[in-house]
Amino acid sequence: MDTIWLPDLTQSAGPKFQALSRALRSAILTGALKPGMQLPPVRELAYQAGVTPGTVARAYQIATQEGLLAATVGRGTFVATATPRLGPTQALLQERRLANETGVVDLRAPLVPDVGQTAAIAEVMAALAPDMQAEWLDYPSQRDELPLRAAICDWLDGRILGQIGPDDIALTNGGQNGITLVLMCCLRGDRPVVLTEELAYPGFRHAARLVRADVVGVEMDADGIIPEALEAACRRHGPQVLCLTVDAQNPTAARMGLERRTRIAEIARAFDLQIIEDDCYSTAGPELPTLRALAPERTWFVGSLSKTMSAALRFGYLVCPTGMGSTGRLTAQHSFFGLSRPLTEIVQHLLCSGQAVRLRNAVQADLADRSQRVVNHLGSYDLGWQKGLPFIWLRLPQGWRASTFARTAEAQGVIVRSADEYALVHGRAPHAVRMAINGIIPVAQLEQAADKLAVLLANPPGDLCV
Numbered sequence: 001m002d003t004i005w006l007p008d009l010t011q012s013a014g015p016k017f018q019a020l021s022r023a024l025r026s027a028i029l030t031g032a033l034k035p036g037m038q039l040p041p042v043r044e045l046a047y048q049a050g051v052t053p054g055t056v057a058r059a060y061q062i063a064t065q066e067g068l069l070a071a072t073v074g075r076g077t078f079v080a081t082a083t084p085r086l087g088p089t090q091a092l093l094q095e096r097r098l099a100n101e102t103g104v105v106d107l108r109a110p111l112v113p114d115v116g117q118t119a120a121i122a123e124v125m126a127a128l129a130p131d132m133q134a135e136w137l138d139y140p141s142q143r144d145e146l147p148l149r150a151a152i153c154d155w156l157d158g159r160i161l162g163q164i165g166p167d168d169i170a171l172t173n174g175g176q177n178g179i180t181l182v183l184m185c186c187l188r189g190d191r192p193v194v195l196t197e198e199l200a201y202p203g204f205r206h207a208a209r210l211v212r213a214d215v216v217g218v219e220m221d222a223d224g225i226i227p228e229a230l231e232a233a234c235r236r237h238g239p240q241v242l243c244l245t246v247d248a249q250n251p252t253a254a255r256m257g258l259e260r261r262t263r264i265a266e267i268a269r270a271f272d273l274q275i276i277e278d279d280c281y282s283t284a285g286p287e288l289p290t291l292r293a294l295a296p297e298r299t300w301f302v303g304s305l306s307k308t309m310s311a312a313l314r315f316g317y318l319v320c321p322t323g324m325g326s327t328g329r330l331t332a333q334h335s336f337f338g339l340s341r342p343l344t345e346i347v348q349h350l351l352c353s354g355q356a357v358r359l360r361n362a363v364q365a366d367l368a369d370r371s372q373r374v375v376n377h378l379g380s381y382d383l384g385w386q387k388g389l390p391f392i393w394l395r396l397p398q399g400w401r402a403s404t405f406a407r408t409a410e411a412q413g414v415i416v417r418s419a420d421e422y423a424l425v426h427g428r429a430p431h432a433v434r435m436a437i438n439g440i441i442p443v444a445q446l447e448q449a450a451d452k453l454a455v456l457l458a459n460p461p462g463d464l465c466v
Helices: 016-030 042-049 053-065 117-131 142-155 174-186 202-210 227-237 258-270 325-336 341-353 355-378 402-411 443-458
Strands: 069-072 076-079 169-172 193-197 214-218 241-244 274-278 299-304 316-319 382-384 391-395 432-436
Touching: 016 053, 042 053, 053 069, 053 214, 117 341, 117 355, 142 169, 142 341, 169 174, 169 325, 174 202, 174 241, 174 274, 174 299, 174 316, 174 325, 193 202, 193 227, 202 214, 214 227, 227 258, 241 258, 258 274, 341 355, 355 391, 355 443, 402 432, 402 443
Parallel strands: 193 214, 193 241, 241 274, 274 299
Antiparallel strands: 069 076, 169 316, 299 316, 382 391, 391 432
């Protein structure tokens, strides 16, 4: 640590973490703190400034989210070397490295196999072209979307969501857009607080940054968020929204049981929390009530076609809380006026013709086969997975650290995601990696990648200790 920096917070009004974040911002923008300088550890700066470690950690988190600081696990917190900017500091979706071009198998993000979607979409587009009328020149309207919203209700038939109808549905540009829209609907105040699982889909925190919200992680166990930890976070932080995934937790692949779901819904009701229930990865299996069914007055159920048909369509939907459908649709209208007419026509045709269900079943069958094959090659290790779920959580054996394993795997031609990418700044990251199922490469190539990982797992570096 080569930086001696002590801000004067004695004359600052308001919360100390905000005063400290302002002081950081000023020092960086004026050059008092230069790019690449390492900041004092949290506890050291807290002691010197006369504040709590939590105050410093929160200020560091805000500055990191604004792009002013860069935190590196195991090394510390540094002034960012790039030009500071407000907004996300890391791309949510990184450019894929295609195996046929590089020889590298990219298992960072799931890719759905083509089981007929390309041909089906092309067929629908060709059929639509002769029927284009003058109304395609006007803005889309909620009236035009009504048949598609009804088709979404049919698409969700069989899920335990409580009573829903077309008026409860809002259409979005994919699931990530749906999450952002919910935060826009629900959050209020200058620095609202959003809760997530301590290991969570990075899109939650990216969406929270866009609306200037602070993100707090809640401790988990094998069944998901721990109720007592959630209740403590509610009392301490006064959050407004809880983001979580109960059927296919990303990245751990865990599925929350009914008793835990019921308890989470009770706590949300007691503390007036709105819930974002991310269902984009859900797979077929024994049905349990969703949080939307257990707490229909406060749960926003987010889904999309990205993991079941095509991510390129950018089509998603919200099942809004009871009586909030018009609010969700109005927020969407204020954000982007409505989905494009070609997109809604394509999706409506696929849903109403029955092709969407057929394609979804075929995609899940292919992914189930691929995930089973990967598990067959790595089954002697500690895995979290569900059949058909397009990612597998690998808890590393003694001797491996997540970041080291990911770098070593990439050197062997296999790219995986370290647990660090799912943890919040200053959060806990276990020694684990997530492997996504790549549905567009040959199955043999996927199995070869699994074999390379198995060799690494069996031969940890001798000079590491965990």
